Amino acid sequence: MTAPAESLLLPVPDEDGAPFWEYAARGELRIQTCADCGRLRFPPRPCCPHCGSFASEWRLMSGRGRIWSYVRPHPPLLPAYAAHAPYNVILVELVEEPLIRLAGNLVTSADAPLDSVDPARLRIGARVQVVFTETGGMSVPRWVLERP
Amino acid sequence: MAATLKDATAIVGIGQTAFARQLAAGEKELACRAILAALADAGIAPAEVDAFASYTMEETDEVEVAKSIGAGDVTFFSKVGYGGGGSCATVGHLAAAIATGQASVGVAWRSRKRGSGPRPWKNTTVQLPTPGQWTRPFGLLRPADEIGMLARRYMHEYGATRDHLFNVAMACRNRANENPAAMMYERPLTREMYMTSRMISEPLCLFDNCLETDGALACVIVSAERARDCRQRPVYVHSVAQGLPSQHHGMVNYWNDDPLSGPAWTAARHLWKQADFGPEDVDVAQIYDAFTPLIPLSLEGYGFCGRGEGAAFTEGGALEMGGRLPINTGGGGLSEAYVHGFNLINEGVKQLRGISTAQVPDAATCLVTAGEGVPTSAILLRS
Numbered sequence: 001m002t003a004p005a006e007s008l009l010l011p012v013p014d015e016d017g018a019p020f021w022e023y024a025a026r027g028e029l030r031i032q033t034c035a036d037c038g039r040l041r042f043p044p045r046p047c048c049p050h051c052g053s054f055a056s057e058w059r060l061m062s063g064r065g066r067i068w069s070y071v072r073p074h075p076p077l078l079p080a081y082a083a084h085a086p087y088n089v090i091l092v093e094l095v096e097e098p099l100i101r102l103a104g105n106l107v108t109s110a111d112a113p114l115d116s117v118d119p120a121r122l123r124i125g126a127r128v129q130v131v132f133t134e135t136g137g138m139s140v141p142r143w144v145l146e147r148p
Numbered sequence: 149m150a151a152t153l154k155d156a157t158a159i160v161g162i163g164q165t166a167f168a169r170q171l172a173a174g175e176k177e178l179a180c181r182a183i184l185a186a187l188a189d190a191g192i193a194p195a196e197v198d199a200f201a202s203y204t205m206e207e208t209d210e211v212e213v214a215k216s217i218g219a220g221d222v223t224f225f226s227k228v229g230y231g232g233g234g235s236c237a238t239v240g241h242l243a244a245a246i247a248t249g250q251a252s253v254g255v256a257w258r259s260r261k262r263g264s265g266p267r268p269w270k271n272t273t274v275q276l277p278t279p280g281q282w283t284r285p286f287g288l289l290r291p292a293d294e295i296g297m298l299a300r301r302y303m304h305e306y307g308a309t310r311d312h313l314f315n316v317a318m319a320c321r322n323r324a325n326e327n328p329a330a331m332m333y334e335r336p337l338t339r340e341m342y343m344t345s346r347m348i349s350e351p352l353c354l355f356d357n358c359l360e361t362d363g364a365l366a367c368v369i370v371s372a373e374r375a376r377d378c379r380q381r382p383v384y385v386h387s388v389a390q391g392l393p394s395q396h397h398g399m400v401n402y403w404n405d406d407p408l409s410g411p412a413w414t415a416a417r418h419l420w421k422q423a424d425f426g427p428e429d430v431d432v433a434q435i436y437d438a439f440t441p442l443i444p445l446s447l448e449g450y451g452f453c454g455r456g457e458g459a460a461f462t463e464g465g466a467l468e469m470g471g472r473l474p475i476n477t478g479g480g481g482l483s484e485a486y487v488h489g490f491n492l493i494n495e496g497v498k499q500l501r502g503i504s505t506a507q508v509p510d511a512a513t514c515l516v517t518a519g520e521g522v523p524t525s526a527i528l529l530r531s
């Protein structure tokens with residue numbers, strides 16, 4: 001992406017979250033899963049809150065989901081965000097596990113700006129699909145409508 | 149019989165500084181002024197203070213406060229986390245310390261220059277708690293954005309409207325218009341002003357957000373026995389609770405079964421279990437109002453109405469004087485001052501002393517809550 005987008009905040013992964021971003025760099029949406037009881041968990045953490053196991057794996061998701069909620073932030077904002085305000089932020093419930101709701105942005109295509117979608121298209125329940133965009137040396141998920 | 153905190157302690161002194169967008173004095177001086185005012189109100193000498201409680205976000209520590217005000221030997225001090233979620237817990241921790249004999253005179257306080265100081269969310273050099281990587285890059289930057297997400301879903305699920313949120317903003321503003329100490333004392337609000345104001349994070353507009361305030365408040369807590377000999381009518385700490393629900397994620401509570409039932413529900417269960425009365429017996433409530441949607445959520449959480457009924461509860465002037473549940477009678481964080489909810493505690497005390505600027509006749513019970521949407525706390529006060 002071009003200069004303004006590169007000044008958006010980059011994810012600062014912690015030790016539990018690092019694999020998510022490593023998989024994202026390969027264009028894969030993976031969610032931490034207990035290697036013993038098989039339950040998915042998010043955000044990632046050292047052990048399973050259901051069975052106590054410290055063994056985990058990262059399960060590949062289809063990348064499909066539905067909008068659970070959304071906001072449209074207006075200034076005052078950090079400058080890189082103010083440049084595109086009002087933009088959208090959406091929460092996407094994943095088809096594989098609707099209780100996991102990933103924050104992201106609905107865009108017209110992977111590299112389009114945060115305000116590229118007509119706000120009239122924002123709707124709770126709308127089906128979306130993950131895409132990835134390169135920014136500041138990292139790969140970050142974005143979301144596009146299944147039926148644009 | 150098991151030990152109980154019920155009515156074992158009382159708030160016997162309250163103090164506050166002026167509230168303004170910008171005050172000249174620093175946070176330390178403001179803290180000292182509020183604390184000394186509270187002690188003077190109680191008629192207790194600073195040298196008798198042996199316990200302190202505040203918030204982890206409080207910048208002035210106990211060492212500075214104790215030596216400045218001339219406290220005696222201090223045997224209990226505690227700080228509670230999660231911003232405004234800790235407000236009522238400061239009183240709760242002191243009540244527990246005093247009831248169990250670890251100290252005898254406790255001071256809780258909060259001093260903050262949020263009006264003239266920086267907005268916390270603008271700091272991009274410090275990595276915020278773990279969830280930051282999952283939300284901030286996408287432009288979910290401010291608490292208003294994080295709560296706005298829950299507000300939108302709440303409106304979708306339960307048919308709540310901006311008019312319901314306006315009812316909250318209006319009730320707080322009306323009380324502030326009666327309170328000369330409130331930042332919005334001479335600033336009436338109308339529905340038209342609300343509906344045409346600029347948006348901050350849709351669906352939330354300017355008037356759905358609390359004020360930005362410089363100011364400080366404090367209160368003094370002693371045993372019920374000692375309280376009977378103090379200058380002021382004692383306001384008893386009837387029940388206290390903290391709440392960190394199972395699988396809760398803080399203000400970005402997006403990854404569990406039910407993001408719309410937050411810490412209020414957890415705190416409420418414990419609060420009422422310890423109490424001799426229930427929600428229907430509460431005469432007046434001071435409900436944490438950093439954002440208007442926290443009021444319907446808290447009304448549900450603390451049991452004033454059923455799930456999904458919080459918005460409808462605000463209709464017909466229910467939150468106004470003479471309504472089913474007058475709230476935030478000093479103006480709250482929305483219209484009196486935003487000092488992480490400590491003004492709600494002191495206002496609860498004023499109501500039960502009968503000296504509020506918007507006095508509920510014969511108020512004998514008051515619920516005070518801390519920030520909803522983060523690990524929280526609450527107290528029940530009675531006269």
